[in-house]
Amino acid sequence: MIDEGMQEQAAAYALGALNADELKAFEVSLRVDPELRALVRELRAVTEALAGTVPALEPSAAVKERLLLEIDPRGGTGAKATQAQPPRRALGGPRDAAVGEPVSGPAGRPVQAWIPWAVAAGMAVLSVAFLWQSTSLRSQLAAQAGRINELTASAELAHAESAELRLTVAKLRESNRLASFRIALLDSLLAGAPTAIAVSVWDNERQDGVFIVRNLKPLPSDKDYQLWIIDPKYPSPVDAGVFQVNAKGAVREDFRAKLPIQTANQFAVTIEPKGGAAVPNTKAMVLAGS
Amino acid sequence: MMADADWTVAEQNQDAALIERIRGGERAAFVAFYDRYSPLLFSVAARVLGERKEAEDVLQEVMLVIWNKSGDYDPQLGTLSSWAVTVTRNKALDRLRARTRRLRLIEEAAILAEDSDATSYPSANEIVHGRERAELLREAMKELPADQRMAIELAFFTGLSQSDIATRLQQPLGTIKARIRRGMLRLREQLGGAL
Numbered sequence: 001m002i003d004e005g006m007q008e009q010a011a012a013y014a015l016g017a018l019n020a021d022e023l024k025a026f027e028v029s030l031r032v033d034p035e036l037r038a039l040v041r042e043l044r045a046v047t048e049a050l051a052g053t054v055p056a057l058e059p060s061a062a063v064k065e066r067l068l069l070e071i072d073p074r075g076g077t078g079a080k081a082t083q084a085q086p087p088r089r090a091l092g093g094p095r096d097a098a099v100g101e102p103v104s105g106p107a108g109r110p111v112q113a114w115i116p117w118a119v120a121a122g123m124a125v126l127s128v129a130f131l132w133q134s135t136s137l138r139s140q141l142a143a144q145a146g147r148i149n150e151l152t153a154s155a156e157l158a159h160a161e162s163a164e165l166r167l168t169v170a171k172l173r174e175s176n177r178l179a180s181f182r183i184a185l186l187d188s189l190l191a192g193a194p195t196a197i198a199v200s201v202w203d204n205e206r207q208d209g210v211f212i213v214r215n216l217k218p219l220p221s222d223k224d225y226q227l228w229i230i231d232p233k234y235p236s237p238v239d240a241g242v243f244q245v246n247a248k249g250a251v252r253e254d255f256r257a258k259l260p261i262q263t264a265n266q267f268a269v270t271i272e273p274k275g276g277a278a279v280p281n282t283k284a285m286v287l288a289g290s
Numbered sequence: 291m292m293a294d295a296d297w298t299v300a301e302q303n304q305d306a307a308l309i310e311r312i313r314g315g316e317r318a319a320f321v322a323f324y325d326r327y328s329p330l331l332f333s334v335a336a337r338v339l340g341e342r343k344e345a346e347d348v349l350q351e352v353m354l355v356i357w358n359k360s361g362d363y364d365p366q367l368g369t370l371s372s373w374a375v376t377v378t379r380n381k382a383l384d385r386l387r388a389r390t391r392r393l394r395l396i397e398e399a400a401i402l403a404e405d406s407d408a409t410s411y412p413s414a415n416e417i418v419h420g421r422e423r424a425e426l427l428r429e430a431m432k433e434l435p436a437d438q439r440m441a442i443e444l445a446f447f448t449g450l451s452q453s454d455i456a457t458r459l460q461q462p463l464g465t466i467k468a469r470i471r472r473g474m475l476r477l478r479e480q481l482g483g484a485l
């Protein structure tokens with residue numbers, strides 16, 4: 001039976017979250033405990049599943065080309081570079097090696113008169129074969145080009161959709177005052193919308209922030225969501241502005257507090273009448289977190 | 291239709307055969323591994339690093355590890371693909387640490403929120419395992435309590451230690467460790483035969 005402490009270490013190990021000392025100690029236990037190794041194996045599969053939930057992207061074809069050149073610059077078909085390579089063969093197939101060999105019979109035997117005709121006929125057959133192969137390859141190339149275009153378009157779409165967020169982050173980076181950032185995760189307080197979630201990134205030095213919400217229900221036109229900052233300096237939460245979400249329940253807003261913030265301990269979102277309220281309606285709190 | 295456990299066994303058998311052939315220096319096996327897993331590994335690297343160019347460099351590094359150092363892979367500790375994911379994540383984080391960690395953290399926090407409703411995108415799991423199984427994995431992640439998911443994702447994608455996460459989320463270290471443990475064990479139970 002693996003105790004909770006060891007389970008914690010196994011989970012962190014599978015995620016790569018142990019520090020150097022913890023890692024060293026855990027790997028000692030791992031070597032001697034087959035049950036622990038089995039648990040790690042399962043947790044690593046969980047980690048792989050987690051990793052796979054990210055939006056899918058395709059690397060460019062150039063990566064594969066570079067890799068194949070690197071593992072075998074000669075472009076061999078089988079073994080690693082350190083091992084013997086089979087002789088390379090042209091696309092035409094096993095008989096291509098014969099093309100270009102002198103047209104002659106076995107050593108010492110004179111060339112028969114019919115041989116040039118036979119060679120000519122053979123060349124004609126090869127030409128037809130190459131023509132067919134070339135057409136087939138062109139068709140495959142066109143299909144591949146289409147697939148590449150599709151993938152490029154998908155990647156461009158994904159990039160465009162995240163560009164706005166990245167622009168915001170870039171602006172934050174330019175500020176060069178990162179030490180004062182406060183990042184808070186706000187969880188849903190609504191039984192009917194448990195997946196609602198928000199992140200607030202607050203720059204205390206600049207006294208502004210970015211607020212990102214997902215899965216929050218759109219409100220009727222006479223209501224607004226209102227963001228609040230809980231600062232122990234003040235007896236009640238500080239108004240940080242109102243917002244609406246789009247039809248998908250999402251929004252990203254820049255915000256400022258109505259009063260100077262000393263310590264942004266917590267953030268909360270309430271539903272208020274259109275335009276917001278001076279004090280929060282705590283019975284209508286939908287998100288909160290620190 | 292194959293049951294989840296059948297899927298998994300079939301995939302694991304394929305991977306076990308693949309690693310043997312890669313260890314034997316068979317280039318075609320390496321190409322097959324690349325074709326199967328490069329979208330997953332590239333997507334993980336891109337998620338950690340936030341840009342394609344560096345993610346491609348990481349993918350190339352990882353693939354060379356697979357080719358040249360497949361002897362480092364220990365099948366007792368996981369499948370070939372889970373090992374490759376770990377190597378990818380670690381190499382991407384090495385690069386990330388060369389930049390400013392705090393800068394990245396801000397972006398990551400925002401991206402976590404952005405991706406919490408990323409159902410409109412096909413996931414890397416979908417490319418590797420097919421839509422049905424990917425949906426199962428996605429649902430399992432969604433059912434995880436938000437605090438557990440946050441702690442797990444921060445640990446994996448940002449490379450923060452558990453202590454760092456505790457500081458970042460202003461929670462006791464013991465709470466973070468418990469969240470990660472509970473979340474990982476719960477996912478293991480939920481995913482069951484799909485792993």
